[in-house]
Amino acid sequence: MQGERTRGIRTSSRSEWGRKSAGITAPTSLHTKYYDARLPWYTIYPTVPEFSQAVGTKACEEWLKVLATDDAVSIYLHVPFCRSMCWYCGFPTSITRRDASIVDYLAMLRTEISLVAAQAPQALTVRDVHFGGGSPTIMPPAEFLTLVELLRRRFAFEKAATVAVEIDPRTFTTEMAEALEAAEVSRASLGVQSFDPIVQKAINRVQSEAQVTAAVVNLRRHKVSRINFDLMYGLPHQTVQSCVESATTAIAMRPDRFAVFGYAHVPSYRKNQRLIDETALPDAAARAEQAAAVAGTLVAAGYRQIGLDHFALPDDELALAQRAGRLRRNSLGYSADTCQTLIGFGASAIGRLGEGYVQNEVTQTSYSRHIAAGHLATSRGCRLTGEDRVRAEIIERLMCNLEADVPAICAAHGFDPILFVDPAERLAMLAEDGIVDIDNGFVRVRQEHRFLLRAVAAAFDAYLDRAPY
Numbered sequence: 001m002q003g004e005r006t007r008g009i010r011t012s013s014r015s016e017w018g019r020k021s022a023g024i025t026a027p028t029s030l031h032t033k034y035y036d037a038r039l040p041w042y043t044i045y046p047t048v049p050e051f052s053q054a055v056g057t058k059a060c061e062e063w064l065k066v067l068a069t070d071d072a073v074s075i076y077l078h079v080p081f082c083r084s085m086c087w088y089c090g091f092p093t094s095i096t097r098r099d100a101s102i103v104d105y106l107a108m109l110r111t112e113i114s115l116v117a118a119q120a121p122q123a124l125t126v127r128d129v130h131f132g133g134g135s136p137t138i139m140p141p142a143e144f145l146t147l148v149e150l151l152r153r154r155f156a157f158e159k160a161a162t163v164a165v166e167i168d169p170r171t172f173t174t175e176m177a178e179a180l181e182a183a184e185v186s187r188a189s190l191g192v193q194s195f196d197p198i199v200q201k202a203i204n205r206v207q208s209e210a211q212v213t214a215a216v217v218n219l220r221r222h223k224v225s226r227i228n229f230d231l232m233y234g235l236p237h238q239t240v241q242s243c244v245e246s247a248t249t250a251i252a253m254r255p256d257r258f259a260v261f262g263y264a265h266v267p268s269y270r271k272n273q274r275l276i277d278e279t280a281l282p283d284a285a286a287r288a289e290q291a292a293a294v295a296g297t298l299v300a301a302g303y304r305q306i307g308l309d310h311f312a313l314p315d316d317e318l319a320l321a322q323r324a325g326r327l328r329r330n331s332l333g334y335s336a337d338t339c340q341t342l343i344g345f346g347a348s349a350i351g352r353l354g355e356g357y358v359q360n361e362v363t364q365t366s367y368s369r370h371i372a373a374g375h376l377a378t379s380r381g382c383r384l385t386g387e388d389r390v391r392a393e394i395i396e397r398l399m400c401n402l403e404a405d406v407p408a409i410c411a412a413h414g415f416d417p418i419l420f421v422d423p424a425e426r427l428a429m430l431a432e433d434g435i436v437d438i439d440n441g442f443v444r445v446r447q448e449h450r451f452l453l454r455a456v457a458a459a460f461d462a463y464l465d466r467a468p469y
Helices: 013-021 029-035 057-065 100-119 141-154 174-182 197-203 209-221 240-251 271-275 284-300 317-324 364-372 386-401 406-413 425-432 447-458
Strands: 073-079 125-133 156-167 187-193 226-233 257-262 304-306 310-312 328-330 333-335 341-345 350-353 356-360 378-383 403-405 436-439 442-445
Touching (some): 057 356, 100 341, 125 141, 141 156, 226 240, 240 284, 284 310, 341 356, 386 406, 386 447, 406 442, 425 436, 442 447
Parallel strands (some): 073 341, 125 156, 156 187, 187 226, 226 257
Antiparallel strands (some): 356 378, 403 442
């Protein structure tokens, strides 16, 4: 399966122990049957392929003007720059060795913040801010502080507002750590992916355990106490054993939270992925085994499994939200944030307003041209129908809780549940295969098949057959 890399073809005894003690079931033929399907991740619904240019700048302006000013909002800022290209990356990112292009982009970002803030009848209350990318922390520290200060001037931050940032440990500096502390950043998400040097070389992301450890120590020293790690499986030359070893190494640093993602190979969409050796990629069965092994390792170490692909310590916000029944799923993934509105800033950023979703121009050139002309950069979006809202809630409950009371959700929206359960051929097949149990419209995913959550959610996706997945 992995050429001369025979180690890890079978699960190591340590991962077998972790998986069994944590109650994680090994992959079955059903996992293989459904695992290879090209399905959305259902962070939002309807998904991005359903966005159209019928929703543009004018709609965004109208939706901003009618936002309820007594409801808190979340903010996402997209900073699409990195120092080097990771070959697995599926996000629109620019590679730059110089700060000039980043500084120019940040000037547009600040202008957009002012343009959006001017649309609201009064300063919107902010509960959560997230800087994503790219690698936001490669911007000059002074620029980061200026950006946060502008946000605090144009919006009304709650006293306990959370500010989070994504970090590449390879480029993280003490000067930026000091800026994060000054900006009162409380959470950081570090891209780790894998500690296996062979895998790292195959994806063009070589970073040592020492670099990641130094970044964690630096963050904690500067009062950024809540740490997230991203891990991946399904990468070239990756094995069950190397996945477990990476997870074990990461656990020793005791981050509060893990996000464990499966690599999606779409070279027709992302040119950088053409540099990955396709013959070295694990098949669907191997991917499922890797995912189960990592999950077992993390759960055995005391992390609670959250939804499809997140893991959190028992006192982390995600675990607390799950226990309280208020776990959410938005365009950033799983979240304890209960805000109904998300305002996205920057090229390609997605926001959710009361009437639907909006997305900015994807390319930096087009985005900057709109902002420089004094216009919002909204290029497309989706106006939500009543049926969309019902399906979105069903899908979100499944993705968060592994169950959904379809009749209750339909009743809350004034819809007949028969419209959503009876015609669902995919749902019937899932029930026949023993992946879900259905009792008077209440749908529950069996724990041993939680890795197939996307397949269950897809049973309620009215647009799936025409989406280009």
